[in-house]
Amino acid sequence: MAFGVAALAATTGGVLSPPAAAESETPSGQVEFPTRCLPPQEAALAPADGPTTARITVDDPAPEVGDTVTVTYQVTRTPAVNPIAGALPADVLTPTGRILLGGAQSGEVTVVGAKRNDPVQAGAGLPAVTMTGTFTVTAPGGITLAPGGYTLHTGHLLDLDTVCAATGGAPVSARLTANPPPVTAGGTPARANLRSVALGTAYGKPGAEVEVTGAGFVPGAAVTVAGRSGAAETADRVAATADGRGEVRARLPVTDRATTAVVAYEGTRWSAREGAGPAAYTVLAPAPPRAAVQEVTALVVDPDALSLTQTGASITLGPHPYGAGGAAPGRIGTVTVKDARGGTRGWSLIGRVTALTGSGGAVVPGASLSWTPTCTAAPGSASRCAAGSAGAVGPEGAVLASVPDAASVGGTFTIDAAVTLTLPPYTPPGAYRAVLTLTLS
CATH class of the missing domain: 2.60.40 (Immunoglobulin-like)
Known part of the structure; x- marks a missing residue:
């Protein structure tokens, strides 16, 4: 006979303080900052305090305004530990996080990692993770990137979230210099694509709704918000209308398990010059039912x-x-x-x-x-x-x-x-x- 106790703690990471001064930045971009990781309530564990070692990289250190930049957030060491009493199997850990923008452009970038990990013994620390995401450059000048909070979701026996946040602000890990958009043959600046899209959460179970916020669209324009997998759109789709300031708000039900990102665009299809995103998103497979077998x-x-x-x-x-x-x-x-x-x-x-x-x-x-x-x-x-x-x-x-x-x-x-x-x-x-x-x- 087996008896299962089921519970899910829904927790979200708080917004971290703005990036600290760059004195802690190393030439490689690797930084270390004090972190508190809150285990899920079901684990009955004390908070884990300790350093996080992280590194942020960008695919283009000198983009133009309107370009989409891909960012990578690597956590090579975390104080977070296995939240279950037994061993954690391979490939059940999904990381999500935030990168904090500063300088010429402010805001946050949502990053998501693949469900990939080696087995973790009971009581052992959780492994290194890598997360990626994108953002649209909206202003020229120097932009700093600092690691924000991250969540380590484990989907074995229970769906559990370990939420980690910097306790004193994280130092800058990467920088880029955004250039003004190119000029036309007549000498006037070309119109840059300043459309952007942000997600309320970076992951969810099949059928969950994600809150989508867009900006920079033509006021009053019809906007399509859609799921995306690689270069193709998925079955997830919802229509929205930009308000008088060009802002869009929508709730997208994500039911297609192939969805890995969300885009928003005017017209008939997404393009890098006429659309926003992709913003990283992952669909979590629910933890297998813990049927208690007698x-x-x-x-x-x-x-x-x-x-x-x-x-x-x-x-x-x-x-x-x-x-x-x-x-x-x-x-x-x-x-x-x-x-x-x-x-x-x-x-x-x-x-x-x-x-x-x-x-x-x-x-x-x-x-x-x-x-x-x-x-x-x-x-x-x-x-x-x-x-x-x-x-x-x-x-x-x-x-x-x-x-x-x-x-x-x-x-x-x-x-x-x-x-x-x-x-x-x-x-x-x-x-x-x-x-x-x-x-x-």
Whole structure:
């Protein structure tokens, strides 16, 4: 038997302070800054304080106004640790973050990384991650880039977010110099594409809505907001209208799992000169359901004449929220007892359950499991069936059903039981396993 405690903490990283002075910047762009990482509430871990080592790079250090610049944010060391009690498998960690712009252009750049990691042992630090994103250059001059907060999402057993933020501001890691747009043959500046798009969040589950904010569009223009995968658009799409200041606000439902970015544009299709984005986005595959599988062992006495069968090989108890005590309901697989022995001897069906053990050594006593049995004799049976008393099962055992000795005994009997696992508050989250043994004699 396994019991799953399911919970999801939705947390978002706060906006960091503006980039600090460049004295901490190294020629390679690698910087180090003090960080506090808040583990998910379900992990019951203390905040992790320590240095983050990071580096930001750009694909074009001298773009023109209106150009799209691709930025890469590498975190090579983080104080964040594995948030689950057991080992974290490979390729279940999705990083997202923010890069802070300063100087000639302010704002934030959303960056997202691929779900790629080596296995992480229980209690060990989370690995290095790499995230990328883009932004449109909107003003000439020097622009600084500093690392902002980042979130490390793990999707194993539970969807959990570890949120990390600089505690004293992060130093500048990269710089670029934006040039004015080129001039036309007549000597006037060419019109630069100053359209931009920003996302309220960098990731979400399939079907989640992402808040999209755009700027720099033609006032009153019809704008298409769409998902994008590489150079092609995905099925995600919504229409919007730019207001009198050329700003756009829309909520885009992202249902296509191929979507890796969001763009916005006027006209029939996106282009680098007439559109905004792409802004990085990732669709998270939900953590696999933590079906708590109950292993049931049935012992049969005198199988030729007295037999026991059971539907299904497992029992799933309902999930229970972390922190709250209470009951997790379920039901055993229906048991059928056939008695073709003849004679006067009755039978009894006894259940015993072991303690439920979870990851990290957590234990829920078997006596926490109780049941309410029912037993029905099929038409034509020579005996009546008595259901066991409602109450705890436990390792000592309890009667599920019985037929007393009588002058004539035999027939077919159907036995069911609703089960309830009573949990104390703040039972450690995870999947719990026990064995329920039914003995017919």
